Amino acid sequence: MGGSSIPDLVILGGGVNGAAIARDAAGRGLAVTLLESGDIGGATSSASTKLVHGGLRYLEFGALGLVRKALIERDRLLAAAPHISWPLPFLLPLVPGGRPGWMLACGLLLYDHLARRRQVPGACRVDLRAEVAGGALKPGIRHAFRFFDGWVDDARLVVLLARDAHDRGADIRVRDGAVRARFADGLWQVETASGQRLAARHLVNATGPWAETVARDLLGLADPPRLRLVQGAHLVTRRVNRTEEAFLLQQEDGRIVFLLPYARDWSLVGTTETPVAQPGDAAITPAEEAYLLAAANAVLARPLTPQDIRHRFAGVRPLILEEGKSDRETTRDWRFHIHERVPATTVVGGKITTFRRLAEDLVSHLFPKTRPWTRTATLPGGDVPDLGGKTARANFLLWLRALKARFADHDPALVERLASLYGTEAEAMLAGGLGERRPSGLFEAEVAHLVAREFARTEEDMLWRRTKLALTLEKRPLRPRVRA
Missing domain, CATH: 3.30.9.10 (D-Amino Acid Oxidase, subunit A, domain 2)
Known part of the structure; x- marks a missing residue:
């Protein structure tokens, strides 16, 4: 398998599912190539509500x-x-x-x-x-x-999955997506946007909301899956409470809205479920903004206004089309659409919490003689030593305290920022010297790491998806030196 010059598996799509499948397969010794037309995690997978959850509301539907x-x-x-x-x-x-x-x-x-x-x-x-957190709410509550x-920092999660896949031998190609793929003579023949050609024995279409279009138009398959596309919109606002608690807000229409602490100094309000026609249509609407503000203001002692909004984003989620069910009722589980007469699978549905299990199930199905391995494996930067804490996060906080003491000549807030982004890899970064601090807030060592190890190619990759530093920048064009 992995010793052949022909990849065992070509994966289209570098979102959370595609990156997780590449990581799982590479760790089993398979030859894997992942093709992503944009940035790793650049679409739906970096526009989630950032929650790792079981789905409390799914209990109402018996799931x-x-x-x-x-x-x-x-x-x-x-x-x-x-x-x-x-x-x-x-x-x-x-x-x-x-x-x-x-x-x-x-x-x-x-x-x-x-x-x-x-x-x-x-x-x-x-x-x-x-409760201190109660002070943020209206007195009657x-x-x-x-x-x-x-x-979870969803964008960093996807990058770390791709990083781990690359470190285990996967070929990760960003900004070079497939433009044509056909199955002939027992192999998939794939052409990328840069004109590169490669062959593979199996193909996985993990392009999320584009999966139906890719299966039909790019792969030329007569049995594409049918998807229901819904948009989830979010607002980043001023911080609404002084504590680390999030709020889960019940709505009269039966839905729930989350009000979350976000990126240290902000709050995140989301999400909506608005049907959209095309996967590229993600853009928050005035109606969605009004809905989210109204949901928050129904409980907040100090109401939010449009002037309190620092950033807006939306992502399109691909749901399995289930006739007769509303968007709320449609399952968030996944299905593997096995195409007829060709070794190709389209991944449909899923949620950011279950990426690992989805990848494990798919790779085990495609390559049943290989062994799963990801259940207890850490992600890059997550190998925090056991310092006696009751949980992994407790051990991280103990390790962070020691890191701040070791690098006491640095601003503790900077050490914490680096540790919260890069985990244990921040230690070598600090020990080796950070270099000059850029106008964006990034240090030279960070930029080098993001380019060499995290597939970053643009200032948007670095300042929005990798670090969120863009939230603290003034609303002005990025400096040429940052871009360079």
Whole structure:
């Protein structure tokens, strides 16, 4: 397999699923090439709500299997990448017109029961008048449930998956997507945008919302999967509370909206589920912005205004088309669409929490003689030593404290920023010298690392998806030296 000059597997799409499949396959000794037309994780996978969760609301639709599967993967990711993911406390306020307290209590009890909970505590009822976080809410909102899920830097997650795949031998090609692919004489013949040609025994279409179009038009297959495309819109606003708690807000239409701490100094409000016709149509609408602001302002003591919005983003999620079901009811599970008469599979659906399990199941299906390995493997930078903490995140925080002490001549906030992005790899970066600090806030050592090790090619790659430093920049064109 891996010793042949012909790849065992060509993967189209460098989102979370494509990168995870490349990583899993490369770690089994397979020859893998991943083709991505843009940046790694540059579309849907960097426009999520950043949550690693089982999907509490899916319990209403009886999706116990999906919830349990996702909760197991939640714990695995929190253990594998404690620098970019961590347990996130949620407050679920009890509000007039919302689900009754007994129903929420039963749902949370079931949610905790389905989870292994090695990395997060269980749920409880709290009096908001005795909680610091309660000060952000209107005085009439007095009680809530506290429960835990996980948060992840989605864009960094995808980059680290691709990094790990590359380190294990995968050929990762960014900004050079497939423009034509045909199956002939027992092999896939693929041509890329740069004119490169390669052959492969198997092809996986992991292009997310573009999967139906790619299968039909680029691969020339007569049996493309049918997708339902929905847009999820988000607002980045001023920070609305002083604590690390997130809020889960019930809506009169039965949906929920999240209000999350984000990138240290901001809050993230999301998300919507608006049908869209084309995968490239992602753009937040005035109606979505108004909906999200209204959801937040229904509970906040100090309302948000459009002037409080620092950034807006939207991503298109590809859902399995299930006739007769609404967007809320449509499953977030995945399916493998096995194409007829050719060795090609299109990945349909899925969610960011379950990327590892999806990849493991697919590679095991395609190459049943190989062995899974990712269940306990860490991601680059996540190999934090066991310092006696009860969880992976606790060990990370103990390690971070020691790192700040070791590099006491540096600003502790800088050390924390680097550690929270690069994990244990920040240690070598600090020891080797950071070099000049650019106007963007990036240091020379960071830029070198992002280009050489994290597939970054543009200032947008570096300042938005890799670091989020763009949020702190003034609204002005980026300096030429940053671009260079």
